[in-house]
Amino acid sequence: MSIRSIDNSEKSKQTKTPAINTLYFYLTEGCNLACRHCWLAPKRDTTEHSSPTLPVDLFELAISEAKPLGLSSIKLTGGEPLLHPEFSRLIEIARREQLSLMIETNGLLCSPEIAAEIAKSANRFVSVSIDGADAATHEWVRGVPGSFDSARQAVINLVAAGIRPQIIFTVLRANFRQIDEMIPFAESLGATSLKFNIVQPTARGEKLHETGETLDIAELIRLGRHVELSLAPKTKLRLFFDQPHAFRTLSRISNGDGNNACGIFGIMGVLSSGQYALCGIGAQIPELVFGAIGKTTLKEIWKNHPILNAIREGLPDRLDGICGRCLMKQRCLGSCIAQNYYSTSSLWAPYWFCRQAEEAGLFPASRRI
């Protein structure tokens, strides 16, 4: 047994303009599901109605503007990215530009052909959302009959194409008892990892919090420990419970548990409307939209936008409340600035999870400054 240690003196504060590591493309304004917890609340796309999608020329322009600023990867998300009518063209562009590719999908449109197309990219990571170990549970969450079989088949198609995806499971009161069951389910499909997301109190997720359809803070903390300490050691799947750093075991952090901070210093969001934004939150909060592709250069926005510069200058030292008094703030950076801003209109507000834990006397004493 060797010594392992984690030093919190690794300062994350930015002293100069960082590189843009990743563009997050929110490709579609609409979605073909109607998930109860969605933090973006997209319009529902049906066979009769299609919402706008990001034009390919703007996708290319954003990439060409970001590459000189350091771009090395893109994330394709939505809405539902596979609804984009030229999805194959987009991943072909990503391949041509030698960008690492991340895709978040509900799987409904992930045919064997699409999976094979994605697999042509050398560096790709795909996550498929499945919120239950059975159809009734998943479809209660996702709002569309038949979506469970489609999502399951998507994982199978990806595995057949040589991609072992991550399954993302969003924890709700209606499905949390299936967490243990999800492990053999994900193993049987050939997934490489299983991530348990917590519902953010944004858009539809905010209503779920208000109506008690999410777990309370004590339940979430217990569940996080159960996943990290009881379930993770028993499976070859990599398991992640997406809780703030203060609640993660040091052993998991030391092992590089994959639950990193959101990377806010190196991310720019691109909305389906062709606008640059902090991330998808720009669809909810206009002041977090920074400009339009082709009208303001990304270089100008990235170097000079006052909100981005405030974040670089202020994080993590200006964080308020428990986040400002947390030993993990250099790593965690307030967990999700977009969420914090949505809830309070302050970039420096504490993350709701940690604030609630502190109020309930459940914030770990060992992680306080």
Next chain:
Amino acid sequence: MNYLAKPIANPVVVLREEFDDWAVLFNPDTADAVGINPVGVTVWKQMDGTRSIEDIVSVVQSNFEDVPEAVHEEIVAFVQMLEKNGFVGLALKSNI
């Protein structure tokens, strides 16, 4: 580092043990912290200025299974990291 050096834990530093046997070393003067595993906790508890690195290695070897051959080097590196962060001082052989 001299293997015969006897490390002394900075008395200001607080050992905060967690539920899974890992722990946080916290310096309230600087707000610096280091997370350490159970082996590190054992090493920390030996650093009272009376035990040499060799002594501490012996304690680790008798308390843990699968101790690597490079345990000396690992403990020296660990103590050096703590020393760099101001968490320990060293009582050198010539001073004792």
